[in-house]
Amino acid sequence: MTTPPDSRMDCRLAPPLAAADLKSRLQDVIGDAPDDLVAPLVDSLADLGFDIETPPAPGLLMMNVKEPDGPVFHLGEVLVTQAQVRRGDQFGFGCCMGDRPEAALALACLDAISRLEPAPGPVAKIQRQIDRIHDAVSALRESEARKAALTRVEFHSMAEE
Numbered sequence: 001m002t003t004p005p006d007s008r009m010d011c012r013l014a015p016p017l018a019a020a021d022l023k024s025r026l027q028d029v030i031g032d033a034p035d036d037l038v039a040p041l042v043d044s045l046a047d048l049g050f051d052i053e054t055p056p057a058p059g060l061l062m063m064n065v066k067e068p069d070g071p072v073f074h075l076g077e078v079l080v081t082q083a084q085v086r087r088g089d090q091f092g093f094g095c096c097m098g099d100r101p102e103a104a105l106a107l108a109c110l111d112a113i114s115r116l117e118p119a120p121g122p123v124a125k126i127q128r129q130i131d132r133i134h135d136a137v138s139a140l141r142e143s144e145a146r147k148a149a150l151t152r153v154e155f156h157s158m159a160e161e
Helices: 019-032 035-046 101-115 123-149
Strands: 051-066 072-087 090-097
Touching: 019 090, 019 101, 019 123, 035 101, 035 123, 051 101, 072 101, 090 101
Parallel strands: none
Antiparallel strands: 051 072, 072 090
């Protein structure tokens, strides 16, 4: 579900989110986020002093799909990028579809931050960057939905007339 452009909150006025909410907000859009928007976020997260335990590496993951009537089947393997970071005693793990090393690192850092209380560092700056990514991806998705809507076809059955 997308939010109309006129009703989006200005990220400068948004109340601060908990680290777990930041992680969830990024997970919603990371698959469609362009790398040039994810890179500044990774730079900001790196300033918090994470150690990379497992550098981003490609892997394969079995994708399960649920049929409308209930059964689950294995669609096949998909390419993912996985990373693991540590800050102090807290580990964080990130995994995203595709060859996306920076996205996997961002998710791993946010995973670790979401487990630390209180969250370290400039969470407001990180939230603004995630909000920018979220807004850009939402705009992209809205644009794609408008383009797809132009191809909509309505079929009429002669039996209905």
